[in-house]
Amino acid sequence: xxxILNMTTKRYLPPSALHPFLDSLPDTVSKRNLGKxxxxxxxxxxxxxxxxxxxxxxxxxxxxxxxxxxxxxxxIPWFLSTSQKQHQNTFTLSIILQLNPDxxxxxxxxxxxxxxxxxxxxxxxxxxxxxxHSVYNEIKPDYCLNLHGQRTLFSAGKMGKTxxxxxxxxxADPERSVTPSRKKAMQLIVAIKRQLEQExxxxxxxxxxxxxxxxxxxxxxxxxxPTILFxxxxxxxxxxxxxxxxxxxxxxxxxxxxxxxxxxxxxxKEYFEIPENAKDFVDIIISGVTIEVKGSIYLNQEVAxxxxxxxxxxxxxxxxxxxxxxLKLPLNAHKRLVFPKNKIEKTxxxxxxxxxxxxxxYSFCSI
Numbered sequence: 001x002x003x004i005l006n007m008t009t010k011r012y013l014p015p016s017a018l019h020p021f022l023d024s025l026p027d028t029v030s031k032r033n034l035g036k037x038x039x040x041x042x043x044x045x046x047x048x049x050x051x052x053x054x055x056x057x058x059x060x061x062x063x064x065x066x067x068x069x070x071x072x073x074x075x076i077p078w079f080l081s082t083s084q085k086q087h088q089n090t091f092t093l094s095i096i097l098q099l100n101p102d103x104x105x106x107x108x109x110x111x112x113x114x115x116x117x118x119x120x121x122x123x124x125x126x127x128x129x130x131x132x133h134s135v136y137n138e139i140k141p142d143y144c145l146n147l148h149g150q151r152t153l154f155s156a157g158k159m160g161k162t163x164x165x166x167x168x169x170x171x172a173d174p175e176r177s178v179t180p181s182r183k184k185a186m187q188l189i190v191a192i193k194r195q196l197e198q199e200x201x202x203x204x205x206x207x208x209x210x211x212x213x214x215x216x217x218x219x220x221x222x223x224x225x226p227t228i229l230f231x232x233x234x235x236x237x238x239x240x241x242x243x244x245x246x247x248x249x250x251x252x253x254x255x256x257x258x259x260x261x262x263x264x265x266x267x268x269k270e271y272f273e274i275p276e277n278a279k280d281f282v283d284i285i286i287s288g289v290t291i292e293v294k295g296s297i298y299l300n301q302e303v304a305x306x307x308x309x310x311x312x313x314x315x316x317x318x319x320x321x322x323x324x325x326x327l328k329l330p331l332n333a334h335k336r337l338v339f340p341k342n343k344i345e346k347t348x349x350x351x352x353x354x355x356x357x358x359x360x361x362y363s364f365c366s367i
Contacts, residue, residue, distance in 0.1 A: 063103020
């Protein structure tokens with residue numbers, strides 16, 4: 001029996017929320033402290049399986065990206081079940097649930113020293129970065145899975161559908177060469193895309209592959225390890241990312257099945273046909289709004305709202321923030337609303353990047 005607390009259905013996932021799950025794991029799961037974060041929180045490695053194919057997986061390198069961690073809480077019990085003996089004999093999975101526990105606590109992208117761990121692959125200035133690279137050198141994995149989450153603003157292709165899942169086979173050099181390790185990563189991404197595209201038609205995207213030696217994925221690909229960047233995106237009306245969590249679980253299973261069956265016959269051309277992500281979405285567009293800007297009044301405008309996420313009371317609050325306005329905005333929206341004409345106060349004082357102060361508008365666009 002594996003314990004998953006109710007709070008793991010929420011976006012805010014502090015390290016303390018994982019303790020009951022970790023304590024419930026059987027003795028067959030190796031649990032090892034790798035070191036401590038900036039704020040002296042332990043960073044733990046779980047090892048499951050006893051196969052010759054070694055996969056290193058790490059999540060919450062960015063502390064406010066918890067969806068992949070929650071998907072791992074589904075995936076680990078499945079992998080440990082008696083029905084998966086073949087996978088257990090094929091693979092050894094080394095899993096860091098939270099590489100950035102300080103960021104998970106504070107619900108921040110950066111670590112406690114204000115550093116983006118995914119831009120610290122060369123200098124290794126942070127203890128969390130040093131821990132990841134140390135375990136990489138120790139394990140010498142056959143594959144790496146770099147697990148992240150992305151904001152609601154991404155579309156799969158220019159003005160496409162929302163990017164519910166996105167992937168990247170990182171580049172190993174500025175020329176973006178298709179090296180043998182990168183080719184394997186591309187082929188596995190294609191296998192995942194084929195498996196999920198009927199459930200997520202037009203909702204699977206691909207990240208820009210410009211080479212950045214400071215990014216961990218680029219570094220590990222450069223060292224010859226096929227590395228896949230996973231990005232947990234938005235499914236419409238699923239701000240807690242529970243649907244995305246289920247799709248990720250399917251991704252992990254598909255990946256194991258593809259590797260174990262030696263399914264590497266997909267072309268890199270099919271990988272490049274996955275639409276590249278664009279920043280074309282906002283959370284809400286409200287039409288029929290009177291806007292006031294520096295004393296000037298603009299009638300019948302559209303206003304774009306993007307949620308800012310902040311933790312409070314053990315949950316993530318979604319705070320509506322003003323982004324753009326105009327007669328017709330060139331943006332997609334996850335929700336379109338018409339402001340009611342019977343509202344007495346209909347003027348919105350607009351200031352880009354600011355929280356809505358008008359209570360009528362605030363309540364109207366709250367989740």
